[in-house]
Amino acid sequence: MRVHFIAIGGAAMHNLALALHEKGYQVTGSDDAIFEPSKSRLDKKGLLPNELGWFPERITADLDAVILGMHAKKDNAELLRAQELGVKIYSYPEFLYEQSKDKTRVVIGGSHGKTTITSMILHVMNYHDVKVDYMVGAQLEGFNTMVHLTEENEFIVLEGDEYLTSPIDLRPKFHLYQPNIALLSGIAWDHINVFPTFENYVDQFRIFTNLITKGGILVYNEEDATVKQVAEECENQIRKIAYQTPEYSVENGTTLLETPDGAMPIEVFGAHNLNNLAGAKWISQCMGVDEAEFYEAIATFKGASKRLEKIAESSNKVAYKDFAHSPSKVSATTKAVKNQYPDRKLVACLELHTYSSLNAEFLKEYQGALDAADVAVVFYSPDAVKIKQLEEVTYDQIANSFERNDLIIYTNPTEFKDFLFNQNLDNSALLLMSSGNYGGLNFDEVKELIR
Template identity: 55%
Template sequence: MKVHFIAIGGSAMHNLAMALQQKGFTVTGSDDVLFEPSVSRLKKYDLLPAELGWHPERITPDLDAVILGMHARVDNPELLKAQELGLKIYSYPEYIYEQSKNKQRVVIGGSHGKTTITSMILHALKAAGKDFDYLVGAQLQGFETMVKLTHEAPVIVIEGDEYLASPIDRRPKFHLYKADIGVISGIAWDHINVFPTFDSYIEQFELFVQTIQPGGTVFYASNDEVLQQLITANKSVVNKTPYGLPDHEVVNGITSVIYNGQAYKLEIFGEHNLLNLEAAHLVCNSLDITTADYYRYMTTFKGAARRLELLAKNGDTSVYKDFAHSPSKLTATIHAVKQQFPNRQLVACMELHTFSSLNKDFLAEYAGAMNEADAAIVYIDEKTFEQKKMQPYDDQAVKTAFKRDDLKFFNTAESLAVYLESINYFNKNLLMMSSGNFGGIDLNSLSNKVIHKFV
């Protein structure tokens, strides 16, 4: 099979390219901009384009498939050539389905927790010695790539994003996988640039349930009222199974799950992670892993990259970074750290970075999201508004939206770093939350300064 990737540098795209090459395909690709880690990883697999840019001459009639990334535009020269030649053009979720039609497909959906739940399932399957394929949205410890596709594996576990499949396919990705087993972790409005109302966003999860194959199962978080209403009204002929918090305890800052009188100590914490744990538990039970084995495997699960990742600690302070950026994720992550360390104050810093989070009409959704933090800090890179061609706003607009007058606001990385380093962190934790990179601040260096400054 000969396959060409248009916009090969995307996170899922370059991992899919590597997976197909490992499967024995002949793979080529193009892109007009490439960043790390894509550059190094593509180079390692000898898939790095020789030069940047679009080259329609690479689109030839002998290609079996063209895979189109979201980064490409509808007038992309290579896309136009492929259309002119009548080649089969896939989005990457379409092609994942094409390569897994004969497998049992597990698809993890929801506004939050998708990567963690998927990672938990993969961790347990690997520990159990199962053969499986996967697609996950983060680099996981012990896994070479974020995508694996083989001829032999009987099951594939897929992180099911609700964002659009490609520039010419406006369907959400998770609709295209046709799950046998589905998970919905919760619903909280996101991606307002394509789902301008909450109702239009909710509808995508209703449609997802409808794509689950007859006789299949959807596991859903019972604590989410919006999701509960959606499932109750849904008429799809699939099994609908709720999940909630497992029996657990927190002793000396360590969370354990209690099952059959035994405590299984975890390296993760927080109610949102315990809910994620239960979603993965039900899936793993469906894949013939017993509950006792599952919890035993999960005692060594360290979490997905950038999900409540511990950067540094001493006896009085811990510094975490987290991917949280939406209102519901902020609330859950802050609550988790406060619950785990009830006797420490929490300095919580988040970056408004995505199109949705920066949109002034959406900003009010953040009301109260940082209330549980003892100190709240919001950062917006002053260049971000310009890059996204959005109208900037000032600190008062942010304070009003978050409904917190004592909130600190910064718009340069330099001023933010200076402020964070000036705080006395005795008996305080620092939580850094963003889907961006805080204007290039070296968080590892910052963390070391934080934990050593007042020792």
């Protein structure tokens, strides 16, 4: 098959391009900006466009498919040409469904925990040499790409994102997968630029549960009140399996998971990650891996990239970075690190970087999110607010939203870095939470602080 990608440089899109190339497809693509690591990875396989920009002449009638990325606009010259020629146009999730319609589709949904749960499942399958197709939102140890597609594998495990599908299809991505087995980890209002009310956001998960194939399975986190309500009210003809956080303890910085064979040390920690583990166990069992086999494999799981990832450690210092940005995840991550290191000073730094987190109305959702930290810092860039064409967020709005009198707030990257590098981190845990990089912070330099 000949497939052309419009916006090939995205994290998801370039991984799909690499997966199709590996599968033997003839792949081409265009984009107006391609950054690392996408650039090097595409170049290594000969898929990097020779020139940046949009070139309608690249769209020809003999293409089998065009895959349209969310980064492209509705008036994209290549998209208009494909529409004019009648070439079949797929969104990213549409194409994944097309590739997996004859497989057992396992879809992991929820406002948070999706990547970690998907990663846990893939780690377990890989440990036991169970071959599966997959799409996950982070680079995993032992896996070359974030997308893998074959003709022969029975299962495909998909991370089910609720954000929009493409510029010409405004459905949430996870509405297109039609899972045979699904999981809901948690529901906490996000993407407020697309879903203006909490109820509207929750509706997307109701639709998701109703799209599970008849006779399928829904695994859900009953500790999340909204998830529990959505699952229990769902009238779809499916089997429902509830899960909750398992018993565990922390001894000398090591988390011990209670199992039928006694306490077992594990690499991940925090109540939210133990909750994720419980969901991953049920999904793994639905895929044919029994409980004992799951525990054997999960003991060696170190976490997904950028998800509570330990970046440096010395005798009395440790540093983590985490993708956390939503209020619920910020709160869960901060509590997890404090519980893991109760006798250390916790310095928690949060960058407000997403559309939702920089919205003045949404900020009040962060009330109490940093309460577990001994030192709480918020960084945001006024330039990012302007780029997103939002109303200016003020110092007072942030201070009032977190309801913490000693909250430290920075808007200048240099001043934030100076603060960080002048901290005495002896007997401390440093937690950096962001989907950005604090205006250009070099994490390799941060590692030197811990040594």
